[in-house]
Amino acid sequence: MKPAQFQYHRPTSAAEAVDLAAELEEAEFMAGNQSLGIVMSNRLATPANIVDLSRVDELDFVEVEADAVRVGALTTHRTIAQSTQLGKHVPMLPAAAEQIAGPSVRNRGTIGGSLGEADPAGNYPAALVALDGDITLRGPDDTRTVAARDFFIAYMFTDMAEEELIESVSIPREPFPPVRTGMAFDELKRAAQTWPTISAGAVVRVDDPDADEPVIEEARLALANAADVPLHVPDAEAAVEGEPLSESTLDEAGEAAREAADPSEEMHADREFKLDVAAEYSRRALETAYDRARGAGGGAA
Numbered sequence: 001m002k003p004a005q006f007q008y009h010r011p012t013s014a015a016e017a018v019d020l021a022a023e024l025e026e027a028e029f030m031a032g033n034q035s036l037g038i039v040m041s042n043r044l045a046t047p048a049n050i051v052d053l054s055r056v057d058e059l060d061f062v063e064v065e066a067d068a069v070r071v072g073a074l075t076t077h078r079t080i081a082q083s084t085q086l087g088k089h090v091p092m093l094p095a096a097a098e099q100i101a102g103p104s105v106r107n108r109g110t111i112g113g114s115l116g117e118a119d120p121a122g123n124y125p126a127a128l129v130a131l132d133g134d135i136t137l138r139g140p141d142d143t144r145t146v147a148a149r150d151f152f153i154a155y156m157f158t159d160m161a162e163e164e165l166i167e168s169v170s171i172p173r174e175p176f177p178p179v180r181t182g183m184a185f186d187e188l189k190r191a192a193q194t195w196p197t198i199s200a201g202a203v204v205r206v207d208d209p210d211a212d213e214p215v216i217e218e219a220r221l222a223l224a225n226a227a228d229v230p231l232h233v234p235d236a237e238a239a240v241e242g243e244p245l246s247e248s249t250l251d252e253a254g255e256a257a258r259e260a261a262d263p264s265e266e267m268h269a270d271r272e273f274k275l276d277v278a279a280e281y282s283r284r285a286l287e288t289a290y291d292r293a294r295g296a297g298g299g300a301a
């Protein structure tokens with residue numbers, strides 16, 4: 001099937017883009033068109049107006065500031081996967097990006113498009129929830145910031161008005177100095193270049209990376225495709241905090257993830273299987289993050 005007819009608009013600034021979205025009837029932003037095109041071709045969406053963001057260069061950036069790392073909405077998965085700055089300061093983001101689909105999707109797809117799609121199986125939504133990041137939204141009249149943990153409501157539903165544009169995401173640096181932090185993003189895929197059955201993103205900060213058994217000061221864990229929204233698992237974090245990582249704290253964290261998860265059944269993965277994978281991948285991601293924090297002081301994904 002082909003998409004229904006629409007009018008095409010190609011602004012060159014974020015201000016112009018939001019003004020167009022506010023003025024036009026049934027307008028939809030288009031970024032990399034890796035998801036929207038499929039939805040429109042199946043006529044599951046029939047917007048009257050498409051506002052193409054591909055020339056809004058101001059939304060394509062990676063910036064490491066004193067307090068936060070910021071990534072523009074139009075930054076592609078490929079750029080994020082290859083960013084040495086992100087690899088140093090927030091290695092979970094490149095790790096999440098490089099596991100998305102195949103090269104053609106990564107070359108065109110953007111972080112803003114992924115958040116706009118709000119698929120609970122998406123890599124960045126879970127990564128941003130684990131990292132406690134913020135999403136900056138620009139409307140015709142003002143700009144506001146929403147915590148990633150409050151942004152996602154359900155697949156394709158977010159705390160974002162129709163005329164609002166995702167401008168950027170930001171991740172606070174202070175809680176996770178690279179020299180004492182490890183991050184991991186691990187996913188189980190049924191086949192290469194497809195969506196994950198379950199993914200887990202974990203962050204661990206230790207007290208002393210050179211100690212024989214460093215104590216975990218702070219941990220973060222979020223899962224993708226384990227519920228209607230990217231799933232933050234505070235009970236798993238609490239299970240591993242305050243002591244060195246051990247088999248028993250990992251078991252506790254895995255069980256906490258199983259308890260928190262409420263996954264939808266899929267053709268190739270029933271609920272019980274996905275609960276097992278949620279527990280196992282939570283363990284793995286926390287263990288990998290801990291090993292990275294302990295080893296070279298975090299940094300590498």
Ligand SMILES: Cc1cc2nc3c(=O)[nH]c(=O)nc-3n(C[C@H](O)[C@H](O)[C@H](O)COP(=O)(O)OP(=O)(O)OC[C@H]3O[C@@H](n4cnc5c(N)ncnc54)[C@H](O)[C@@H]3O)c2cc1C
Nearest residue numbers: 031032033034035036101109110112113114116122123166
């Ligand atoms: C074969 C295949 C496999 C995939 N596997 C994975 C995977 O494993 N993990 C994963 O996370 N993703 C996966 N994806 C999804 C892919 O990452 C998304 O297609 C992509 O991130 C969407 O980005 P886009 O720039 O193409 O957005 P578009 O398709 O252009 O837009 C998607 C939605 O976001 C809205 N939007 C876009 N930009 C903005 C903005 N700046 N502000 C507000 N709204 C906006 C659009 O209006 C639209 O509703 C897969 C896709 C394909 C085709």
